[in-house]
Amino acid sequence: MKKTITVLLGCIVCLCACGKPQTQDSLVVAHAGEMQSLDPVFSYDGVTQGMMLNVYDTLLKFDGSSMTHLLPSLSTQVPTVQNGLISQDGTTYTFPIRPGVRFHDGTELTPEDVRYSLLRFMLSDISGGPSSLLLEPVLGITSTRNEKGEIVVDFKEAARAVQVQGDKVVVKLKKPFAPFLSIVARWGYVVPKAWVAQHGGWDGTEATWKQFNNFEKQSSYLFDHMNGTGPFKLVRWDVSARRLHLAANEEYFAGAPRIKNIHMMTVTEPSTLRLLLEGGEADIVEIPSQYVDQLRGKPGVAVYDNLPRLRTDPVIFFTLDINAKGNPDVGSARLDGKGIPPNFFADEDVRKGFSYAFDYEAFLKQALLGRATRAYGPAPKELVDYGPEMPHYEFDLKKAEEHFKKAWGGQVWDKGFTLTITYNTGGVPRQMAAEMLKRNIESLNPKFKIEVRGVMWASFLEKTTARQMPVWVRGWVADYADAHNFYFAFMHSDGRYAFSQGYKNHKADELVRRAVTETDPARRVQLYRRLQKIAYQDAMQIYTVHPTGLWAMREEVKGFVDNPVYMGIYFYPMYK
Numbered sequence: 001m002k003k004t005i006t007v008l009l010g011c012i013v014c015l016c017a018c019g020k021p022q023t024q025d026s027l028v029v030a031h032a033g034e035m036q037s038l039d040p041v042f043s044y045d046g047v048t049q050g051m052m053l054n055v056y057d058t059l060l061k062f063d064g065s066s067m068t069h070l071l072p073s074l075s076t077q078v079p080t081v082q083n084g085l086i087s088q089d090g091t092t093y094t095f096p097i098r099p100g101v102r103f104h105d106g107t108e109l110t111p112e113d114v115r116y117s118l119l120r121f122m123l124s125d126i127s128g129g130p131s132s133l134l135l136e137p138v139l140g141i142t143s144t145r146n147e148k149g150e151i152v153v154d155f156k157e158a159a160r161a162v163q164v165q166g167d168k169v170v171v172k173l174k175k176p177f178a179p180f181l182s183i184v185a186r187w188g189y190v191v192p193k194a195w196v197a198q199h200g201g202w203d204g205t206e207a208t209w210k211q212f213n214n215f216e217k218q219s220s221y222l223f224d225h226m227n228g229t230g231p232f233k234l235v236r237w238d239v240s241a242r243r244l245h246l247a248a249n250e251e252y253f254a255g256a257p258r259i260k261n262i263h264m265m266t267v268t269e270p271s272t273l274r275l276l277l278e279g280g281e282a283d284i285v286e287i288p289s290q291y292v293d294q295l296r297g298k299p300g301v302a303v304y305d306n307l308p309r310l311r312t313d314p315v316i317f318f319t320l321d322i323n324a325k326g327n328p329d330v331g332s333a334r335l336d337g338k339g340i341p342p343n344f345f346a347d348e349d350v351r352k353g354f355s356y357a358f359d360y361e362a363f364l365k366q367a368l369l370g371r372a373t374r375a376y377g378p379a380p381k382e383l384v385d386y387g388p389e390m391p392h393y394e395f396d397l398k399k400a401e402e403h404f405k406k407a408w409g410g411q412v413w414d415k416g417f418t419l420t421i422t423y424n425t426g427g428v429p430r431q432m433a434a435e436m437l438k439r440n441i442e443s444l445n446p447k448f449k450i451e452v453r454g455v456m457w458a459s460f461l462e463k464t465t466a467r468q469m470p471v472w473v474r475g476w477v478a479d480y481a482d483a484h485n486f487y488f489a490f491m492h493s494d495g496r497y498a499f500s501q502g503y504k505n506h507k508a509d510e511l512v513r514r515a516v517t518e519t520d521p522a523r524r525v526q527l528y529r530r531l532q533k534i535a536y537q538d539a540m541q542i543y544t545v546h547p548t549g550l551w552a553m554r555e556e557v558k559g560f561v562d563n564p565v566y567m568g569i570y571f572y573p574m575y576k
Helices: 002-015 046-052 111-124 132-139 155-161 180-187 193-198 270-278 289-295 348-356 360-366 397-415 428-442 457-465 483-491 496-501 506-517 521-538
Strands: 026-031 060-062 070-072 092-096 162-165 168-172 232-238 243-248 261-266 301-307 311-318 372-374 417-424 448-455 471-477 541-543 545-547 549-554
Touching (some): 070 180, 111 132, 111 155, 132 155, 155 162, 289 301, 289 549, 311 496, 360 428, 471 483, 483 496, 506 521
Antiparallel strands (some): 060 070, 092 168, 162 168
């Protein structure tokens, strides 16, 4: 372990031109996740987004720890019906753009840059990326492509929906969309149009936009370059070493940050994270709950525990149409005891057998040490209260056995199966969930064989998109504070997880659409309760817990403000 820490410290020092970065104006941040791309239209993972909000400004920002109260940022006002910046019918939003703001390369921000950034975010539409967050309210669609991969968006319609009017940007929605401002505050990153075009990106015209739809991540200059207006700017991202260095933007329009350098690094081993913090080599670490008691009371360490989170994690997913070509995770690819066929989980009884085989209460106590609440559906109760009568699965091996005996006309029980459950390396609770499920299922029948395998984050994402994993463990942190964000991702056929599973229920799709446009809160709850009943019946996912948040820091680190909507830490108010 000592050798591991020494190697890590060497990597940290290499990032800092002036030597050891643990000074009064620097932060070393260690986290388990890996960054995928620095392009705002591409990355949809927590660690990248947690970094990105420090480099790119949005039109609005969140007020401290509030999930709902917004403040001006690149827009000088928060649109409301009362100030005339939201139309009476709730479909037109006007954003007055702040003058005098400069990008990190020194060029001045213009309203056209804002318009371009919103259009680029939507029209790039990377498969598995975040574009649907704006496509849905603005254009009333969730993808620019149909099921065959053909582009179906009319550029002129998108151009009409986002316009520059003098020093303002005006966005016209298809229908009222309650969480729109929250989405803009969280995802409306602004990049300079001319700079992107200069480096081979989209030039903003109708003639070229299709060339940049669903592009490969490393084909973009923005894969490893950033040029925002935010309080920090990119110095270097060492992809292979999994290290990233940010420096203060001394010209930031709200005032220069007090922290001058931020060094972020991926460390997948939790015990190493803990030792780095205890030894003072890291200032901030993201650490699993099971290690918190080892840190509490340690000299120089401050623990921020049980922080509110809009999160459902871990969730266990089943793939309905597994890509079996050259895929070791399905074994023989037949129902012969040595593998599973690609459509193994298309049988409802298989999915329900798995759902009854998970010990929900034991997982809550053993893996999360009670620092979570039971999950009965996709969204936390802070966003939608299902009520105690909502159906949900409990641990019941007898019922699990009954469903497995019915699955595939009795063949599953008679022949058995061999498959792999996959989790991302470093995701300790996810690994524990997979191993618990493995033990319980294998205890039912000696012919049931499960391998639990961890893979690196980049490979995990690629395998998810390619539908190569029969069973996989992941989670969801809210993109914005609304139940729709969860139900769309988990249950709508175009949602990130439902799509990756090959799940499509037309009734669920319709209820998801109705719920987000419904303005009456009570009616919305009823729609989500109907969705929850479908989730229970279809059993496409195993919901385990809604965990609370945890950050551990050196005591000299001050100014930390936690916001459940962020996927990381906003470093601007922090200092030592």
